[in-house]
Amino acid sequence: MARITAGVGCSHVPAIGVAMDTGITEQPYWKPVFEGFEKSREWMAKQKPDVVFLVYNDHCTAFSAEMIPTFALGCAAEFKPADEGWGPRPVPVVKGHQKLASHIAQSVILDEFDLTIMNAMEVDHGLTVPLSLMFGQVDEWPCLVIPLCVNVVQYPPPTGNRCFNLGKAIRRAIDSYDEDLNVVIFGTGGMSHQLQYKRAGLINAEWDQRFLDMLTEDPVAASKIPHVEYLREAGSEGVEMVMWHVMRGALDDDVTEVHRHYHVPASNTAVGHIILENKTN
Structure with a gap:
C-alpha cells in the first residue's frame, strides 16, 4: 500500500x-x-520518495481575482513552470501522478472535503x-509531484483546523491506494512576513519558533491558532502557515523532528524549514 513516511515544512520565498x-x-x-538545507538534501536523497504531495499557494498565476478556489488539486500529467512576469524559472517541468491524484480526489471528496480538480495548471515559485x-538544481525532478493549491490570498482563507483535518483525509486516501509508494508531503509558505503598508518587513522570530515547536509537539493546538493571531503576530502574509497544517495532519500523532532551520532575513522575510518523520513507516 502507499504510505506517507515524512513531512517537510518549507518557506517558498521567490528570491530564493x-x-x-x-x-x-x-x-x-x-x-x-x-x-541550512544541505542536511535536508542529504536526507531527501536517502528518502527517495516516489511521490511528493506538495501543498502551496498560487500567486495570481494559475488563478486570478476572478476565480480563487479554496482547495485545488492538480490531477494533470504535467505542470509547467509559470511566467510570473520575468519568464518561467529554468527548472524542469513537474510530472504528476495522475492515478494517485484521481484516487485522492475521489477519496477526499467522498470524505466530504470539496476540492477543485485541476486537469491543467501552471505552477509558480510557491511550488518550484x-x-x-x-x-x-537538477535536469529532471527525481519523483512525481501532486500539487494542492490553497487559497491564502483572498479573505477568507481556510482555518488551520480545516487544513489539519484535510491532511488527515489525504492520509486516509493515500493509505487506501493499492500501490507500494513512498510519499513525502510538503507544507509550504511563511513564515512571518508582511509585504505592504506600515508593518512591511515585519518578522517575529519568537512566534515563528514557537509555531515550529507546536508543529512537532502539539499540532492540534497549533491547528487552532485563529486567523487574527497570524495577522497580529506573523503579518498579513503569515497566514500562509495554515498550509503547514495540511502536512502535519497527514502525519502520525507522534513524529520525530529530523531537522530544523530558521534564518532571518531572506528578501525581507523569515525562512523556516522543518522535517518530520513518522515513527512507524
Missing part, C-alpha cells in the same frame, strides 16, 4: 529561486540560507522553490 537560478547562493547574504531547495 532567483538566487539559485542566477548562481549567487555562495554570496554572504545567501550562504546561511542555503547551508521548495522542490529546488530539497532536490537542488
